[in-house]
Amino acid sequence: MITVVGTGTGAPPPEDVLAGAELLVGGRRHLDAVPGADGVERVALGALGPALDTVARYVDEDRRVVVLASGDPGFFGIVRVLAERFGPERLRVLPGVSSVASAFARAGLTWDDAVVVSAHGRALRTAVNVCRAHPKVAVLTGPGAGPAELGAALARGSGTRVLLVASALGSADERVERVTPAQAAGRDWGPSVNVVLCLDGARARGPVRTVAGPAVGPAGWALQESAFTHRDSMITKFEVRALALARLGPRLGDLVWDVGAGSGSVAVECARLGAAVTAVEKTPDGIGRIRANAAAHGVDVHTVHGVAPDVLADLDDPDAVFVGGGGRELPAVVTACARRARRTVVVAVAAMDRVPAARDALTAAGLDCDGVLLQSSRLAPLPGDVSRLAAANPVFLLWGVRKPLERKGVVQ
Numbered sequence: 001m002i003t004v005v006g007t008g009t010g011a012p013p014p015e016d017v018l019a020g021a022e023l024l025v026g027g028r029r030h031l032d033a034v035p036g037a038d039g040v041e042r043v044a045l046g047a048l049g050p051a052l053d054t055v056a057r058y059v060d061e062d063r064r065v066v067v068l069a070s071g072d073p074g075f076f077g078i079v080r081v082l083a084e085r086f087g088p089e090r091l092r093v094l095p096g097v098s099s100v101a102s103a104f105a106r107a108g109l110t111w112d113d114a115v116v117v118s119a120h121g122r123a124l125r126t127a128v129n130v131c132r133a134h135p136k137v138a139v140l141t142g143p144g145a146g147p148a149e150l151g152a153a154l155a156r157g158s159g160t161r162v163l164l165v166a167s168a169l170g171s172a173d174e175r176v177e178r179v180t181p182a183q184a185a186g187r188d189w190g191p192s193v194n195v196v197l198c199l200d201g202a203r204a205r206g207p208v209r210t211v212a213g214p215a216v217g218p219a220g221w222a223l224q225e226s227a228f229t230h231r232d233s234m235i236t237k238f239e240v241r242a243l244a245l246a247r248l249g250p251r252l253g254d255l256v257w258d259v260g261a262g263s264g265s266v267a268v269e270c271a272r273l274g275a276a277v278t279a280v281e282k283t284p285d286g287i288g289r290i291r292a293n294a295a296a297h298g299v300d301v302h303t304v305h306g307v308a309p310d311v312l313a314d315l316d317d318p319d320a321v322f323v324g325g326g327g328r329e330l331p332a333v334v335t336a337c338a339r340r341a342r343r344t345v346v347v348a349v350a351a352m353d354r355v356p357a358a359r360d361a362l363t364a365a366g367l368d369c370d371g372v373l374l375q376s377s378r379l380a381p382l383p384g385d386v387s388r389l390a391a392a393n394p395v396f397l398l399w400g401v402r403k404p405l406e407r408k409g410v411v412q
Helices: 028-032 048-060 079-086 099-107 124-133 147-154 181-185 238-248 265-272 284-296 310-314 330-340 352-364
Strands: 002-006 023-026 041-044 065-069 091-094 115-118 136-140 161-167 175-179 193-200 255-259 276-281 301-305 320-323 344-349 368-374 377-382 386-391 395-401
Touching (some): 023 028, 023 048, 028 041, 028 065, 041 048, 048 065, 048 079, 099 161, 099 175, 124 136, 124 276, 147 181, 175 181, 238 265, 238 344, 238 368, 255 265, 265 301, 265 320, 276 284, 330 344, 330 352, 352 368
Parallel strands (some): 002 065, 002 091, 023 065, 115 136, 255 320, 276 301
Antiparallel strands (some): 368 395, 377 386
């Protein structure tokens, strides 16, 4: 039997649990907190493989093993590895209070509506994108993915976000500091950070929830054009938007660009589906409409005022890109987006003359290209309580998908 003890935030392991242990496994600080005993072997966790091999030897001999871990070891902890190696039936897990629960308690906030993301041994970009998209996030940090790195990434267009950095929770040196992303980026935080809370002050106190975790996805998508403020019907129609969203596949942890965003209808819908979104628009009144539409739908869309492709250079690499509009600069815009996109680029084109150049730009960047001409007719009323079909302008929708082997650093 392997007993896994979560020490909580500073709590010592119970003495009766340690009694009779023949092998004690844990981090150096956990082992140092436990008095030595004759005949008890100790293994400090560093390289996980050799430690698990030692545990296996004791388990095969039916000898008692105790593993010490921080907080709740079943929450992004060692229980997963032990269960995969030895089977959950051989584990007795005694959880402590997790650092996430402790940090939210210190902040005086509930966390049933929080998203928890681990950057420990994982790509930081996923945590950054979750923080951009969601108003209440807990980030489990690690080497190279601490408050400074998180703050530096969020300082670019983080809006109203603040960071609560919780260090040495449960100890005499415990501290919880409230800083801006820029302030976090400029400090050396040391090794004692437990967790970072990223909060949007305007949205962090949400309604009463029934289901914990991120908000349930929207009940509908490809919304009617009337759901958005737009100018002279200059908006991606819902039929086109429906297929574009299906090809973009926006999800929590993704970053999506909406280039030539116009009213921002695609940007807002991607944000409603959980992605972090940057909308690029060259007109000042367009930027205002995008912000108004994002606010009306309760999502956060980062807006960039400028002309593509030049303005794209300073943006973080996206997972997916939607390109609207169709001026003479379209091939250069599609080329720039296709070179940067990690997964897919979707292009909406009204003028058929621009289709070959857009397709060539996608394929030249190494993407597998496909497309469709969308022609739809909507019901329109006629006198006498009857209807006719009113044809909408046809739109070419092209998409390029990066080959799976070329995708870099994808973390689920």
